[in-house]
Amino acid sequence: QPRLAMVTHTTYDEELIPEITAGIRVHYSGLFQFGAPDVVVVNVTKDAIWTRKAAIPDAGNMARPSPAEAVELFGLTPTNLKVTFPNPRNPLADQLESEILNGDIDPKRYYPPDVYREPKKDYPRDYTIDVREIALVKAKKAQAKLSEKAAQIQAVIDAIEGSK
8 A cells, every 4th residue: 555646747637636636535445646737746655744835936036136246256356346256066978878968959040140159068067257347337427317317407406495
């Protein structure tokens, strides 16, 4: 007698669920769980079994850090504006079979010539980006906005003082 029966890879359809459950109960009276929707986690110990939905992100990619998070993550300061990335532990060639690695479709067949760049199969070692220019442009834009707001506030102050 199994400790748990589970149906996986099925559509979680409210019309089908009672029928599926009834069909299973004809043959099995033990603990039963739907593994749908996908990503149901089953925990099994000697004394207990329980299921839960996995905590996963909505998208397959990590969220981009906010500017404040990036500053903290990379230790950026007005005097340190270089982002240094860690070196890869395993080159791509160690992770894929050569047939897969060399089986790419030639990018020149689908990229327009004006945007084509030679593909890099491996992440570069000792890769650093200096964000000084980006930070300077953003700081100057912020300064211009603040100067504009300061001028508007000064105009309000002048108008109030002029109406005495």
